[in-house]
Amino acid sequence: MAAPEKTCGKCGTVNPRGADYCYLCQAPFGAGTPGPGVQAFAGETGGSGNAAPVFKAAPMLLFPDAQRHNVRMSALLFALLVGVFFLLGTVIGGAYGDVGNGIALSAVLCVILGGAAYFNGSSIVLSLHDAAKADPERHRQLLNVVEEMRIAAGVPMPKVYVMPSAGMNAFAAGRRPEEASVAVTQGLLDGLNREELQGVIAHELAHVKSRDTLYNVCAAVLVGSIALLADMFLRGTFFAHRGRSFGGRRGGGRANAAYIVLGILLALLAPLAAKILQMSISRQREYHADAAAAGFTRNPLGLASALSKIAAGGAQVPGENRGTQHLFIVNPLKEFGPGASALMSTHPPTELRIQRLKAMAGFGGV
Amino acid sequence: MAYIPLALIVIVVAWFVAAYNKLVRMRNQVKNAWHQIDVQLKRRYDLIPNLVEVVKDYMSFEQETLTKVIEARGAAIAAKGTAAQAKAENVLTESLKSLFAVVENYPDLKANQNVAALQEELTGTENKISFARQFFNDSVMAYNNTIQAIPSNLVASLFNFTTETYFEAPESDRAVPKADLR
Ligand SMILES: [Zn+2]
Numbered sequence: 252m253a254a255p256e257k258t259c260g261k262c263g264t265v266n267p268r269g270a271d272y273c274y275l276c277q278a279p280f281g282a283g284t285p286g287p288g289v290q291a292f293a294g295e296t297g298g299s300g301n302a303a304p305v306f307k308a309a310p311m312l313l314f315p316d317a318q319r320h321n322v323r324m325s326a327l328l329f330a331l332l333v334g335v336f337f338l339l340g341t342v343i344g345g346a347y348g349d350v351g352n353g354i355a356l357s358a359v360l361c362v363i364l365g366g367a368a369y370f371n372g373s374s375i376v377l378s379l380h381d382a383a384k385a386d387p388e389r390h391r392q393l394l395n396v397v398e399e400m401r402i403a404a405g406v407p408m409p410k411v412y413v414m415p416s417a418g419m420n421a422f423a424a425g426r427r428p429e430e431a432s433v434a435v436t437q438g439l440l441d442g443l444n445r446e447e448l449q450g451v452i453a454h455e456l457a458h459v460k461s462r463d464t465l466y467n468v469c470a471a472v473l474v475g476s477i478a479l480l481a482d483m484f485l486r487g488t489f490f491a492h493r494g495r496s497f498g499g500r501r502g503g504g505r506a507n508a509a510y511i512v513l514g515i516l517l518a519l520l521a522p523l524a525a526k527i528l529q530m531s532i533s534r535q536r537e538y539h540a541d542a543a544a545a546g547f548t549r550n551p552l553g554l555a556s557a558l559s560k561i562a563a564g565g566a567q568v569p570g571e572n573r574g575t576q577h578l579f580i581v582n583p584l585k586e587f588g589p590g591a592s593a594l595m596s597t598h599p600p601t602e603l604r605i606q607r608l609k610a611m612a613g614f615g616g617v
Numbered sequence: 618m619a620y621i622p623l624a625l626i627v628i629v630v631a632w633f634v635a636a637y638n639k640l641v642r643m644r645n646q647v648k649n650a651w652h653q654i655d656v657q658l659k660r661r662y663d664l665i666p667n668l669v670e671v672v673k674d675y676m677s678f679e680q681e682t683l684t685k686v687i688e689a690r691g692a693a694i695a696a697k698g699t700a701a702q703a704k705a706e707n708v709l710t711e712s713l714k715s716l717f718a719v720v721e722n723y724p725d726l727k728a729n730q731n732v733a734a735l736q737e738e739l740t741g742t743e744n745k746i747s748f749a750r751q752f753f754n755d756s757v758m759a760y761n762n763t764i765q766a767i768p769s770n771l772v773a774s775l776f777n778f779t780t781e782t783y784f785e786a787p788e789s790d791r792a793v794p795k796a797d798l799r
Contacts, residue, residue: 391738392737392741395744398745399741399744399748402653402745402752403748403752405646405756445740547748
């Protein structure tokens with residue numbers, strides 16, 4: 252750390268070094284500095300590239316807006332997901348001659364799968380990666396950093412786990428902030444300094460605070476259920492073509508051909524559409540958690556530097572699978588080049604995330 | 618048609634209750650955030666004697682630095698009133714920084730497991746204090762905004778919710794460079 256952090260004389264908020272206005276009350280620090288310009292993602296620095304970061308954005312002030320926007324976005328996408336689910340149920344029911352049964356089947360499935368995931372979502376992920384509780388002696392710094400960040404975020408102290416993997420990654424789980432867990436890999440602890448670790452933990456606690464962890468579980472369940480329903484339908488239909496007729500059920504051969512065609516089409520497309528929706532929710536939430544982390548630490552550069560270290564060092568975590576990839580701070584399955592902004596990725600390209608964080612600290616497009 | 622006025626009354630009452638409850642929640646959060654700062658300050662008082670105990674055998678030359686830390690701790694505990702306490706706490710922070718700066722010059726001391734652990738604890742506590750202040754100020758800002766904004770200010774003035782003041786840091790705190798304890 253080269254320059255001191257700045258504490259605002261008016262309100263006492265500790266601002267990042269190089270800030271020229273207080274984040275919280277926007278009082279200028281030096282005489283003669285122009286009034287605050289709150290710009291979400293400042294484009295230019297105005298000055299040489301190596302100049303000290305000038306804090307242009309005020310993430311803490313933008314944070315509630317970002318939160319509202321993200322929550323609204325997610326609710327919308329979530330509603331769409333449910334809509335697709337029931338549309339599928341209706342068509343499947345129609346194909347078998349009974350719309351009501353189809354809807355009932357999809358509702359029952361949704362409740363069963365949802366219940367199962369709701370009651371043991373986080374413990375499954377934790378045990379999947381051999382996560383062990385952080386040791387108060389050996390992981391003193393980690394525990395301290397988690398507590399610092401949970402104070403900054405204003406959430407209860409989560410349970411802290413360490414995964415033995417050498418890859419660099421972290422995730423948060425738990426339905427409510429009161430019962431949240433945060434897990435980091437040993438590789439992350441070895442590779443990051445205190446400031447960078449703060450950024451990563453702040454990102455995870457942002458997920459906890461905004462209940463992304465709950466949304467993640469629900470979205471995963473819905474996507475899983477849609478895939479299952481579609482699968483069942485396709486098999487049933489194909490069986491029928493091999494000679495077992497629909498007429499065997501409920502006594503009447505009233506399976507509607509139009510419904511069957513529509514059903515096959517939907518069964519093929521719905522899982523894909525659901526997946527795309529889920530991924531786009533996930534990508535939105537990553538940006539939001541990054542911005543919130545900058546607000547908690549008052550230091551966007553810590554997380555930015557952590558992300559570039561993770562991208563360079565490898566985020567792979569053994570035992571990882573497609574079902575839980577969206578939980579991690581950087582996707583553990585994919586390499587993220589600039590072209591990774593595909594529809595099906597759970598995370599925005601790390602490059603872009605770093606760029607946005609640097610913009611928050613007043614650096615231009617890098 | 619007769620139900621419309623009734624429905625309106627129900628909506629207004631429901632809004633009043635919701636706004637009141639929100640204000641209560643926010644006021645409690647401000648109180649809780651203030652308490653958090655206190656908890657961390659006390660924790661720092663408790664850690665300092667341990668540190669002094671471990672360090673003093675190594676640092677016979679630097680008695681002055683140690684004495685300053687102990688005095689600053691005593692002054693901070695004794696300080697009465699928010700402004701005086703804030704000032705005393707800052708003196709304590711500065712004296713700890715100079716102590717850690719001195720520790721850097723003693724390789725034996727730096728390598729000592731206990732010292733390293735205590736240094737991490739104190740760095741953590743120092744950070745917790747400043748994040749607790751930050752969260753307190755954020756909570757105060759959110760609470761004050763709600764009290765002053767239309768229409769929740771109606772409820773606030775009706776039930777005597779008053780604005781809270783921010784945590785003030787003394788001028789001196791801004792001028793002193795922060796030692797790198799990481
Ligand atoms: Zn994330």
